[in-house]
Amino acid sequence: MQVVEKKVCDLLIVDTWKALSKDKRMPPLPKEARDTYIQDVQKALISARPSLKRKPDGSNYLVGVDMWSINTLTEPVMTKKNTKRALAWCKDEDEHTEENSNTYRNAKEWFVWGIRCRGWAYNLLPNEKYFTGEMHYKESDPLAYYKVAKELILRFSDPNDVVFVLNDYDGCVLKQVIEETGRVYRSVVYSEEAGGIVYAGE
Incomplete structure (x- = not known):
């Protein structure tokens, strides 16, 4: 079991x-079960922060969440002060309501945000000079997840x-x-025994 070193990761993603x-x-x-799962992911993200190379700490997160978990999962891990990039997506039609969409739009200075199926969009903080736009793929597109x-x-x-x-997971x-x-x-996972993230399968 090899514990992950500090400042070795350029980008961290959790789907x-x-x-x-x-x-x-x-x-x-x-x-x-959902609450427990969210807390486990949150614990793993917090333990993974020291592995990121770039500053400010936390600038390289892409975190898949839905509306319920924006505050419970991401806010404690990535505050506005130290976060430049993050990803929030929702995929199911029942999550795509006008209220949810507006909440995403209001949160866009905090998060890269996604709406509808496998479509996604993102917005970066004003001090970032990156493209702001949308990429939409239809659910019927068999390669949408890949794109x-x-x-x-x-x-x-x-x-x-x-x-x-x-x-990471099969599929x-x-x-x-x-x-x-x-x-x-x-591939990294959180290890209770190690008290932090470790390389999976090593």
Whole structure:
């Protein structure tokens, strides 16, 4: 079990609800199980922060969340003070309500934000000089999950960057995309025994 060193990661991604997969996203969980799951992901993210190279600390997170978990998952981990980039996406039609959409828009200075199916959009803080726009793929597109993952990797990392995927899972396309685009893929998980994140399978 190898504990992850400090300042070795260029980009950290956690696909919390398994949106970037050939299969359907994670099914809904009962409230108690969902709360526990969110807390576990949050603990892992907090422990992963020292592994990021760039400053300010936390500037390289892409975190998949939905409306329920914006505050419970991301705010304690990534405050407005130290966050430049983050990702929030929702995929299911029942999450795409006018109220939810407006909440995303209001939060856009905090988050990269996504609305509808596998479509996604992002907005960066005003002091970032990056493109602000939208990429939309229809749910009927069999390669939508792949296209979205590729956009994320190309826009938020450079060739030869080390990209950590926290809590990777079977069916996730991130490893394939990271390696195809000339980045270095590393899978990491939180270890209670180690008291921090470790390289998965090592």
